[in-house]
Amino acid sequence: MAGIKSEMAIKGELTYADKVIEKIVGLALETVDGLLAADGGFLANVKDKLINTDTVTDGIHVEIGRKQVAVDLSVVVQYQKHVPTVFENIKAVIAEEIKRMTGLEVVEVNVSVADIKTYQQYENDKVSLQDRLADAAQTTGDFASKQYTKLAKEAESVSDGPRVR
Incomplete structure (x- = not known):
C-alpha cells in the first residue's frame, strides 16, 4: 500500500467484558487435574460433560484493568489430591490462557477451597x-x-x- 505512512497509527482501545475473561478462565480450568468444580460449576475435568457454556463461569470473578487481570475463585477439589499443587496449576493455566488470548497479564489469583469431595x-x-x-x-x-x-x-x-x- 504505497502512500500510507507507517508511523500513522489507528487510534482505539480494546476492552473485554468480565464475562469474556471469566469464560476463558472457566474453560482453561477444565484441564486442571484434581479440580472438580468452581463454586458449583461443572468442571470435573469432563470437557464433554459441560451442561452449557454459561456454567463455566460459576464461582469465577475477575477484575480487569487496562493491562492486568485479577481472578478470584471458589472451588471444589478432588479428595486425595495435593491442594497446593492444584492451586499452582490453576494459577499457571489461568495466566497462560489469558496472556495467550488477550495479552493481559494476570497479577493475582485468589482461590478459596469451598469443599473437597x-x-x-x-x-x-x-x-x-x-x-x-x-x-x-x-x-x-x-x-x-x-x-x-x-x-x-x-x-x-x-x-x-x-x-x-
Missing part, C-alpha cells in the same frame, strides 16, 4: 442435581398443563351459559 461423590451430586432440575421442570410443565385445561373448561362453560341481550 471424592470423584464419586461429585458425580453423584451432579447427577442428583440434574435429576432434581429435570423433575422440577416436569412438575412445572404438568402444573401449567393442568391449569390451562382447567381455564379452558371454565371458559367453555361460561360461553355455553345464558346470553344477555
Whole structure:
C-alpha cells in the first residue's frame, strides 16, 4: 500500500467484558487435574460433560484493568489430591490462557477451597442435581398443563351459559 505512512497509527482501545475473561478462565480450568468444580460449576475435568457454556463461569470473578487481570475463585477439589499443587496449576493455566488470548497479564489469583469431595461423590451430586432440575421442570410443565385445561373448561362453560341481550 504505497502512500500510507507507517508511523500513522489507528487510534482505539480494546476492552473485554468480565464475562469474556471469566469464560476463558472457566474453560482453561477444565484441564486442571484434581479440580472438580468452581463454586458449583461443572468442571470435573469432563470437557464433554459441560451442561452449557454459561456454567463455566460459576464461582469465577475477575477484575480487569487496562493491562492486568485479577481472578478470584471458589472451588471444589478432588479428595486425595495435593491442594497446593492444584492451586499452582490453576494459577499457571489461568495466566497462560489469558496472556495467550488477550495479552493481559494476570497479577493475582485468589482461590478459596469451598469443599473437597471424592470423584464419586461429585458425580453423584451432579447427577442428583440434574435429576432434581429435570423433575422440577416436569412438575412445572404438568402444573401449567393442568391449569390451562382447567381455564379452558371454565371458559367453555361460561360461553355455553345464558346470553344477555
